[in-house]
Amino acid sequence: MPRFKVYLDSSAISFLYADDAPDFQSVTRDFFENYSHNFDLFISQVVLREIDRTVDAALREALKRVVEEYPISILAEDEAEEVDDLAAAYLDAEVLPRSQIEDAYHVAYATVHEMDILLSWNFKHLANVNREVRIQEANRVRGYRKPLRIASPLEVVSEDDK
Template identity: 35%
Template sequence: MASHQKLTHDWWNQHRHRFLLYTSAFVRGEAAGGDPNAAQRRMVYLTSLPELDVPDELDQLEADLIRLFQLPPRAATDASHLGMAMLHKMDYLLTWNCAHLANATLQKDLHEYCQYHHLHFPIVCTPETLIQLQP
């Protein structure tokens, strides 16, 4: 966990300028949770980012993604993050959630789903992976 935090800080401080960054109400909601001091620090980073609108199609897409990836109820917000990235045609969805989002199985299945439904396919990856990519 500490190594993830360090990589996240490194990405934010040294690599974020290479990308156009956006946030959502879902990200802000998660960032506001947990330790109040840590939450306050996270929120400082997010306040400078434009917030994406929630498209009308998101509810149905979330339900489809939950069913497709067999996400447990506690992971419903993961479908929200993914759906927002798809509907807003984000190039990348940055996350440390490898269990439900940043993994090879999801990428393969998501790519097929997006092709079949003519939806945008975002690359879901960790900060560690994104540091290595050239946008």
Template identity: 30%
Template sequence: MRQAPGSNRLDKNTDRLPYHDAARFFHRIPFLHIMETLRIYVDTSVIGGCFDREFQEWSEALTDHFRRGRYLAVVSDVVTKEIEGAPDFVKKRYQELLSIPAEIIDVSEEAVSLVGHYMARGILTQRFLNDAMHIALATIAKIDMLVGWNFKHIVRLDKIRLFNTVNMAQGYKPLTIYSPREVVHHDQE
């Protein structure tokens, strides 16, 4: 006997929840919400995006998630170095992000080696070394997700696939890469 959509009663023939209702049932069990906070690597474009009309809404919303403890912001020496050349208001926003608090990753020999593999594969050129370093640092640190607005070198399906091909060939897990809009939009659904 099938239950009407929206019903949380067990199917009498199987003693199981109907598949379409299982998610709603488990959503109501408080202990299932206990999980580690996602560590999200924030590339420099997200911080600057707080001041760009096209990206402001989503960059600010993501920053708000960090403030509320929904996610943990992760940055690196590379982000810090890139911010040094930014306007003062961007530097101030970066300092605010660090005070939330945020995790900071140092550049390592392992990351430099992984970047070398990206370059050897021709994914990016030396000119975009920092972009490759963001990917390598996030990969090595086992970050849950990297977010950015760099659609030319980072948040681009063909590049993501190439980076992850190298990552897996070198024994690392694939890195999930999204724009802040995808992360915040998904979270609001």
């Protein structure tokens, strides 16, 4: 199996502590404990800012520990202008709702840095086939040829890959 480059949005990390969604929490734990070593994992400064805004101090520290304890790389900001422009293009073209600027940035970071997969539990705005098709079309129009798969952690765990 190829080693995929995976961008984690904040939900892919925060669901480790989602006591109100035990099934998703269990899958997320399984992903981090048993499968994360099979992927090259990345986050952006957007994810770190979202973590920093976590109101519950204990949860905020737990989320920071995840980033430190697992092999997660932080993407460089050297392509910031391109990321800004692409995120704005998604919003301007209504590929994502204007209210979802951080989601637009997650997709832009994953696209500009040529990720294979954007991993998210955000089914409404990211991890659904309709949104993925719209994002891929917007990317093609702007010259980004590498397809970006948007998936939930459930879609990347396989007993064959443990």
